[in-house]
Amino acid sequence: MSTLFKPHRPMTSNNIRFDLSDRLIHFFWNVNLEGNTAPAIQPEHFAFNSAVEGTTWPALFLLRCAVRSHRLWATWSVRSGVRTVYGPHPAVCFSEMPLAAFLETSIARERLGQAISSYALSFPKSAMYTQGALPVIYGLSQKGGSLPPGSDGGARIMPSSVLPLREQYRYVTYNPSGAKKVDWTHEREWRWAYTGDLSAIEGEMAEYGVVSNASDIPGFDFADANLRGIGIVVKTDEDARKLRYDVLSLVDRGLVARSHFDHLLVLDRLPKTQSLYSPEAVNEAIHNATLDFSDFFDLSREEVDAAVADLSQRAKALEKATASTSAREQGGCWLWFHDNTSPYVRALVQAGRVQVNYEGRYVASLNEIDANRDLRMREEMVTKLSADLKRERGVPGSYFSVLNSTNPDRVPFYIGDEPEDDLYHNTDY
Numbered sequence: 001m002s003t004l005f006k007p008h009r010p011m012t013s014n015n016i017r018f019d020l021s022d023r024l025i026h027f028f029w030n031v032n033l034e035g036n037t038a039p040a041i042q043p044e045h046f047a048f049n050s051a052v053e054g055t056t057w058p059a060l061f062l063l064r065c066a067v068r069s070h071r072l073w074a075t076w077s078v079r080s081g082v083r084t085v086y087g088p089h090p091a092v093c094f095s096e097m098p099l100a101a102f103l104e105t106s107i108a109r110e111r112l113g114q115a116i117s118s119y120a121l122s123f124p125k126s127a128m129y130t131q132g133a134l135p136v137i138y139g140l141s142q143k144g145g146s147l148p149p150g151s152d153g154g155a156r157i158m159p160s161s162v163l164p165l166r167e168q169y170r171y172v173t174y175n176p177s178g179a180k181k182v183d184w185t186h187e188r189e190w191r192w193a194y195t196g197d198l199s200a201i202e203g204e205m206a207e208y209g210v211v212s213n214a215s216d217i218p219g220f221d222f223a224d225a226n227l228r229g230i231g232i233v234v235k236t237d238e239d240a241r242k243l244r245y246d247v248l249s250l251v252d253r254g255l256v257a258r259s260h261f262d263h264l265l266v267l268d269r270l271p272k273t274q275s276l277y278s279p280e281a282v283n284e285a286i287h288n289a290t291l292d293f294s295d296f297f298d299l300s301r302e303e304v305d306a307a308v309a310d311l312s313q314r315a316k317a318l319e320k321a322t323a324s325t326s327a328r329e330q331g332g333c334w335l336w337f338h339d340n341t342s343p344y345v346r347a348l349v350q351a352g353r354v355q356v357n358y359e360g361r362y363v364a365s366l367n368e369i370d371a372n373r374d375l376r377m378r379e380e381m382v383t384k385l386s387a388d389l390k391r392e393r394g395v396p397g398s399y400f401s402v403l404n405s406t407n408p409d410r411v412p413f414y415i416g417d418e419p420e421d422d423l424y425h426n427t428d429y
Helices: 059-069 099-111 125-130 165-170 199-208 237-252 279-289 301-321 343-351 375-393
Strands: 023-027 043-045 071-073 091-095 120-124 189-193 211-213 219-221 230-234 261-266 331-337 354-356 362-364 397-403 413-415
Touching (some): 059 120, 301 343
Parallel strands (some): 230 261
Antiparallel strands (some): 120 230, 331 362, 354 362
């Protein structure tokens, strides 16, 4: 069994049933910015390594954005210009559908063009409860009262006598017997409310219609150590490769522990959903489809020392063989490794010779090369070094430099060749 997989079981024997789940699922869908489910708050900019073209945000793109930022946006869940989340607080929505039910539902509804997909994150339900997530409230005891219509796109606030303000985010309309039936109980929804200050975001939206950066949008940060055991659901092995890169980047930056994400389910590898009804079958399927990250850590001392010595010797030889020139530009210059799963790179990460900068680039310090050399000369030297490593060791890379700073998180920065097998960039093209 994977060292990162630990089956999550319900708390009591009465809860071990095919129609119950001990996990909450947050799924993504293809967001059409011109459709009736466009989010009320939209960013002008996602990140240097995340960008989309056109008016659609693909579900896989949004999943990778969420994992990379370890955040889920709190929204008003707008439908046709009307908020479906009541009260003063936006919320993050989850479903406690069992895995088989979620997969069956997501596949069927996605084919119909509805707002759902099989790309998802799942969280231990007990841990989410301690974070403040609660089941929604379907319907109200008080009958006959009119709910705020929200046709202006603004807040929908009920009288506190109907439902306290702090609980209104949990309300979901339920009317199975009316002329126009409304019944969303099949989603078995939970919600987590963002209760922080929204004034800055609201001001920016009022003035510009967008917020500057995706990181400014309020949301749920799931890097908390108490949320260990997060699962990821994707469709293909290629999707899994991309998410593995993203998860490793978080671990290598020290933002989450190795076991924070403990399984990566690939839909193509799963048996038919009819085989996933029992909790035991779900645990077995998760185990069989788990991608084990343990091979990327705890390399032997010999492997680590060999990689460090190899890189150091190459850099020293390059420094010795390169004529010096007068410096016109100063700044830091690193070797940017494109593949964070390469054994060579993993050894350098373990040795501390490679760090992961804010944007997720794996950059190696090259102290053997004189930092007083002209920055452009050092870029040329690192370009040669990376070409040699790719040819002789199969390790792709290029240079990464920052003008007038030795901090790899600063701008303006410059890069050499882009990755050919591009796991670093999260794009839709």
